[in-house]
Amino acid sequence: MPVYKAPVGDTLFLLNDVFDFQRYSNLPRFSEAPIDVVEAVLSEGGKFAEEVLQPLNLPGDREGCRRLPDGSVVTPKGFKEAYKAFVDGGWVGISASAEYGGQGLPHFLGVALSEYTIAANQAFAMYPGLTNGATAALQVHGAPALKSRYLPKLSTGEWTGTMNLTEPHCGTDLGLIKTRAVKQEDGSYAISGQKIFISSGEHDLADNIIHLVLARIEGAPAGVKGISLFLAPKILVNDDGSLGARNGVACGSIEHKMGIHANSTCVMNFDGAKGWLVGEENRGLPAMFVMMNGARLGVAVQGLAQSEVAYQNAAAYAKERLQGRSLSGAKTPEKAADPIIVHPDVRRMLMEIRAFNEAARALMVWAALSEDEALGSPDPAARQAADDRLGLLTPVLKGVFTDVGFANAVKAQQVLGGHGYISEWGMEQFVRDARITMIYEGANGIQALDLVGRKLPKDGGRAATAFFGEISGFLAQNKEDAALAPYLAPLKGVVGQLQQATMWLMQNAIKNPDNAGAASTDYMHLFGLTALGYMWARIVKAVLARQAAGTSNEALDAKLALAKFYNARMLPEGGAHLARISSGAETLMALPAAAF
Numbered sequence: 230m231p232v233y234k235a236p237v238g239d240t241l242f243l244l245n246d247v248f249d250f251q252r253y254s255n256l257p258r259f260s261e262a263p264i265d266v267v268e269a270v271l272s273e274g275g276k277f278a279e280e281v282l283q284p285l286n287l288p289g290d291r292e293g294c295r296r297l298p299d300g301s302v303v304t305p306k307g308f309k310e311a312y313k314a315f316v317d318g319g320w321v322g323i324s325a326s327a328e329y330g331g332q333g334l335p336h337f338l339g340v341a342l343s344e345y346t347i348a349a350n351q352a353f354a355m356y357p358g359l360t361n362g363a364t365a366a367l368q369v370h371g372a373p374a375l376k377s378r379y380l381p382k383l384s385t386g387e388w389t390g391t392m393n394l395t396e397p398h399c400g401t402d403l404g405l406i407k408t409r410a411v412k413q414e415d416g417s418y419a420i421s422g423q424k425i426f427i428s429s430g431e432h433d434l435a436d437n438i439i440h441l442v443l444a445r446i447e448g449a450p451a452g453v454k455g456i457s458l459f460l461a462p463k464i465l466v467n468d469d470g471s472l473g474a475r476n477g478v479a480c481g482s483i484e485h486k487m488g489i490h491a492n493s494t495c496v497m498n499f500d501g502a503k504g505w506l507v508g509e510e511n512r513g514l515p516a517m518f519v520m521m522n523g524a525r526l527g528v529a530v531q532g533l534a535q536s537e538v539a540y541q542n543a544a545a546y547a548k549e550r551l552q553g554r555s556l557s558g559a560k561t562p563e564k565a566a567d568p569i570i571v572h573p574d575v576r577r578m579l580m581e582i583r584a585f586n587e588a589a590r591a592l593m594v595w596a597a598l599s600e601d602e603a604l605g606s607p608d609p610a611a612r613q614a615a616d617d618r619l620g621l622l623t624p625v626l627k628g629v630f631t632d633v634g635f636a637n638a639v640k641a642q643q644v645l646g647g648h649g650y651i652s653e654w655g656m657e658q659f660v661r662d663a664r665i666t667m668i669y670e671g672a673n674g675i676q677a678l679d680l681v682g683r684k685l686p687k688d689g690g691r692a693a694t695a696f697f698g699e700i701s702g703f704l705a706q707n708k709e710d711a712a713l714a715p716y717l718a719p720l721k722g723v724v725g726q727l728q729q730a731t732m733w734l735m736q737n738a739i740k741n742p743d744n745a746g747a748a749s750t751d752y753m754h755l756f757g758l759t760a761l762g763y764m765w766a767r768i769v770k771a772v773l774a775r776q777a778a779g780t781s782n783e784a785l786d787a788k789l790a791l792a793k794f795y796n797a798r799m800l801p802e803g804g805a806h807l808a809r810i811s812s813g814a815e816t817l818m819a820l821p822a823a824a825f
């Protein structure tokens with residue numbers, strides 16, 4: 230059976246030593262969350278993930294969700310009880326507004342905790358994850374009456390939320406949406422149409438499911454400018470808050486799919502379902518983007534979480550499995566063979582995964598703290614800067630964490646050899662579950678285009694300029710630090726490559742837009758490599774400070790070893806990305822479509 234231990238100590242190290250947690254104490258939600266409270270919440274949440282959610286992961290995958298003839302959906306054994314305990318423990322609403330019954334704790338805490346719940350059980354974590362997204366969208370764009378009716382139960386997780394965008398003919402290109410909304414005399418809308426692939430669309434975990442649905446009001450302009458956002462509950466809610474009649478929305482079927490079997494992926498049929506407008510008519514996409522941006526970060530965390538749990542199981546296996554002898558002489562001569570951890574190639578796989586995981590966790594925490602700053606800083610300039618950073622990093626985190634997270638799950642599976650392919654070890658489930666993260670919430674190709682086409686040029690390149698300024702400021706500030714210097718030179722190199730790539734895009738994308746498309750995925754990965762390199766530099770600075778203050782332990786030594794490994798063996802990929810980017814679109818576009 231697979232194992233999982235929540236990396237609470239590492240999260241705390243990042244908060245205390247790398248990001249100077251005290252710096253954020255001026256933010257409103259942080260007065261409720263001094264570091265000892267944060268530590269207690271992370272530890273308890275980690276324990277819940279390890280003890281309640283992780284044991285349900287493998288059996289939940291085997292059993293999957295079942296749709297009954299009446300359209301109801303049954304989740305795997307144990308999920309209902311675990312979900313109730315999750316709600317009762319206040320975990321769903323950890324970062325939801327206290328005004329509506331949430332815990333009102335900082336956003337970063339919800340994100341950090343979600344790594345643990347996802348690593349323990351991704352399929353389970355999606356039910357509260359989507360609920361949090363729906364809560365956030367309603368909080369920002371809902372009319373007061375909608376908020377007071379739905380937010381209290383969504384915030385606590387007593388009701389769950391969904392996101393209904395995709396239709397059979399319409400995935401990435403939301404301008405093609407056909408679902409219709411017809412205005413009724415009472416001000417509500419009758420929504421009709423079919424949505425597919427709707428995560429958590431129907432299940433037995435909560436009394437009500439609140440669907441956020443994109444649809445087109447009669448007579449609306451074509452394309453994305455004619456899309457509106459609606460709230461349509463599974464069960465109508467009476468004025469006194471009690472549950473009323475069943476609404477005209479039902480699960481037509483559930484998809485049979487590669488992974489996340491314990492999360493119900495539903496075809497949802499809206500048949501004149503009663504819905505209410507969220508935000509303004511024809512401005513549905515910006516409103517839905519609150520949910521989508523949150524979900525993109527959530528999916529990024531899924532990439533990291535799968536990489537972490539796969540690593541933990543592969544590392545444990547590599548220390549136990551005896552095969553062959555070390556090339557430099559037997560390490561355990563008393564045994565029939567050495568453990569495979571002695572082999573450089575096995576270490577390569579483990580080191581690559583862990584060097585990613587620790588820096589990715591840092592980048593995730595930094596992005597999540599930026600969210601708190603963007604929403605709560607008393608200083609408008611700090612709010613703006615944090616919002617810029619979060620916006621720029623969102624496609625990078627989503628695209629890079631999930632591409633690499635999946636690749637890492639495969640690498641970890643490889644460490645187990647044939648046993649990695651056998652179900653009982655759990656590794657093949659990590660691979661299957663991680664695979665979807667590259668596809669949903671905007672396929673990764675779309676994330677790369679978002680980065681290159683929207684986030685880089687936005688506001689005259691303000692966010693990107695600030696990002697480069699942040700790193701060059703760090704390099705300048707620390708240039709006299711002899712202990713840190715060997716770690717900074719490689720970072721300087723990759724920043725230079727990213728700057729060259731950015732310049733190349735500025736000069737060549739306008740000439741031929743296909744150059745931007747052809748460069749986008751490599752650019753996103755070069756950006757990720759650089760951002761993770763910067764995280765390693767900050768981690769090393771924190772480690773050296775701790776060591777200089779007299780702390781000495783294996784965990785700190787390991788971080789230095791991982792940083793050296795990252796710089797020596799992973800950063801060189803920057804050169805290949807730059808070479809591919811500057812080769813342009815020509816070779817990609819050379820064949821006519823008919824030749825494929």
Ligand SMILES: Cc1cc2nc3c(=O)[nH]c(=O)nc-3n(C[C@H](O)[C@H](O)[C@H](O)COP(=O)(O)OP(=O)(O)OC[C@H]3O[C@@H](n4cnc5c(N)ncnc54)[C@H](O)[C@@H]3O)c2cc1C
Nearest residue numbers: 392393394395400401426427428494669670671672674675
């Ligand atoms: C398990 C699962 C759960 C899901 N959950 C939800 C959910 O809860 N709610 C919801 O609304 N949807 C959900 N989805 C749908 C998911 O978000 C879409 O599958 C995804 O957005 C991609 O859309 P598509 O499948 O139609 O692919 P397409 O849009 O057809 O794209 C196919 C490929 O073409 C590429 N591509 C498309 N357009 C462009 C372009 N302009 N430039 C470059 N490349 C392009 C894409 O990157 C992709 O690789 C889920 C899907 C799955 C499988």
